[in-house]
Amino acid sequence: MEDPRRRTPRTDAVLADPRVEAAARRLGRGRTKAVVVDVLDACRRGEVAPEDVVEATLAALPASSASLRPVVNATGVVVHTNLGRAPLSAAAIEALTTAAGPTDVELDLATGRRGARGAAALAALAAAVPGAEGVHVVNNGAAALALVTCALAQGSPAQRSDGPGREVVVARGEMVEIGDGFRIPDLLESVGARLREVGTTNRVRLADYEAAVGEDTAFVLKVHPSNFRVEGFTSSVAVEELAGLGAPLVVDIGSGLLAPHPRLPDEPDAATCLAAGADLVTASGDKLLGGPQCGLLLGRGELVHRLRRHPFARALRVDKLTLAALEATLTGPTPPVAEALARRPEELMARARRLALALGRDAEAVASEGAVGGGGAPGVVLPSAAVALPSRLAEPLRTGATPVVGRVHEGRLLLDLLAVPDDLDELLTEVVRRALADAARQGRTA
Numbered sequence: 001m002e003d004p005r006r007r008t009p010r011t012d013a014v015l016a017d018p019r020v021e022a023a024a025r026r027l028g029r030g031r032t033k034a035v036v037v038d039v040l041d042a043c044r045r046g047e048v049a050p051e052d053v054v055e056a057t058l059a060a061l062p063a064s065s066a067s068l069r070p071v072v073n074a075t076g077v078v079v080h081t082n083l084g085r086a087p088l089s090a091a092a093i094e095a096l097t098t099a100a101g102p103t104d105v106e107l108d109l110a111t112g113r114r115g116a117r118g119a120a121a122l123a124a125l126a127a128a129v130p131g132a133e134g135v136h137v138v139n140n141g142a143a144a145l146a147l148v149t150c151a152l153a154q155g156s157p158a159q160r161s162d163g164p165g166r167e168v169v170v171a172r173g174e175m176v177e178i179g180d181g182f183r184i185p186d187l188l189e190s191v192g193a194r195l196r197e198v199g200t201t202n203r204v205r206l207a208d209y210e211a212a213v214g215e216d217t218a219f220v221l222k223v224h225p226s227n228f229r230v231e232g233f234t235s236s237v238a239v240e241e242l243a244g245l246g247a248p249l250v251v252d253i254g255s256g257l258l259a260p261h262p263r264l265p266d267e268p269d270a271a272t273c274l275a276a277g278a279d280l281v282t283a284s285g286d287k288l289l290g291g292p293q294c295g296l297l298l299g300r301g302e303l304v305h306r307l308r309r310h311p312f313a314r315a316l317r318v319d320k321l322t323l324a325a326l327e328a329t330l331t332g333p334t335p336p337v338a339e340a341l342a343r344r345p346e347e348l349m350a351r352a353r354r355l356a357l358a359l360g361r362d363a364e365a366v367a368s369e370g371a372v373g374g375g376g377a378p379g380v381v382l383p384s385a386a387v388a389l390p391s392r393l394a395e396p397l398r399t400g401a402t403p404v405v406g407r408v409h410e411g412r413l414l415l416d417l418l419a420v421p422d423d424l425d426e427l428l429t430e431v432v433r434r435a436l437a438d439a440a441r442q443g444r445t446a
């Protein structure tokens with residue numbers, strides 16, 4: 001038999017194949033060449049036939065240059081931290097694709113002069129919250145809080161050289177860990193504030209704040225405990241009452257609801273907090289607002305102006321992609337997060353039944369319980385429906401060509417439809433049908 005090493009094609013010859021050349025234009029020559037080299041090694045070992053080298057190369061090339069893959073979120077958690085929080089609306093995706101090229105983000109095309117960066121996105125935010133005199137956008141919720149603290153609690157440069165900055169008065173029960181080990185009190189201290197803790201873990205009264213507020217107070221901070229709930233013997237102080245303390249009041253609402261949401265009555269929103277007397281509200285853009293990752297700052301005009309002009313603001317500046325996606329989220333059609341929150345359990349059950357019917361005897365439509373997730377509405381149950389499947393499908397569905405992430409509950413895999421857009425039902429049926437067929441085939445050969 002002929003030695004396959006002698007017939008192994010040359011690297012250049014494989015790279016010159018029109019289909020491989022096209023892939024190299026899309027994925028980059030370095031990455032493509034590395035795959036070709038691996039395939040040719042396999043060819044020399046006799047594992048790939050010389051005439052199959054091009055096919056094997058094309059099969060081994062990744063689908064795109066970035067490794068992030070689109071995933072079907074069948075977890076029942078609307079804002080899933082590990083799945084990138086809020087999925088963007090089609091309008092926001094289109095806006096960021098447009099903004100990816102050269103764009104007039106800082107150019108007034110009418111006059112040819114420099115324009116105000118992100119003016120349209122900021123105007124859209126201001127229009128969505130008429131009670132805010134000023135608005136500003138930074139990289140994320142933590143950056144919004146850091147900027148406020150830098151600008152208000154760091155003190156003057158002279159004070160800084162003498163020691164730590166001014167005090168931020170905050171309730172002990174609101175010293176929140178956001179996730180992945182990040183703690184709001186640590187964040188405040190890291191930019192030079194001193195914390196003045198008031199109350200106990202479960203209770204704080206207006207008198208506690210009154211006793212703590214003084215000359216050295218930079219601001220009073222109210223933080224929404226967005227990912228846990230304290231029940232039983234508890235008390236906290238409302239925004240209205242804190243607003244009368246005489247110190248600036250900053251409210252970190254977390255989730256980015258701009259106005260009250262009927263299904264989330266306990267979730268604070270920007271408009272209500274400002275109307276109740278907050279001087280500044282900070283929030284994330286990629287939680288309940290349903291937009292890109294960013295941090296929102298809304299409130300008194302003079303304060304927002306100071307934040308915007310602070311030197312540190314430049315280090316927290318958002319890019320043009322974020323500005324474009326945020327504007328489209330605010331002005332365009334209902335974003336996926338709001339759509340998910342509007343889905344009724346009956347409608348979800350009807351979808352689950354249709355899917356289960358199409359999938360056969362291994363699938364059953366069941367009622368389930370969804371959640372907001374991702375730092376919002378802790379403890380709120382969103383009644384939902386799911387397709388229950390054998391739990392052994394969890395891994396193949398998660399690792400397949402179109403990854404589907406569900407949750408295993410009482411020994412079954414639930415594909416919860418709450419956060420699945422309706423137009424994905426057909427794709428979901430197809431993917432699950434294939435996984436069931438593969439599992440059956442493996443069952444027979446095992």
Ligand SMILES: *Cc1c(COP(=O)(O)O)cnc(C)c1O
Pocket residue numbers: 140141142143176178223224225226227252253254255283284285294295374375376
């Ligand atoms: C999520 C959250 C933050 C942090 O926002 P990021 O956008 O993740 O930086 C801060 N405070 C609260 C109350 C939150 O829920």
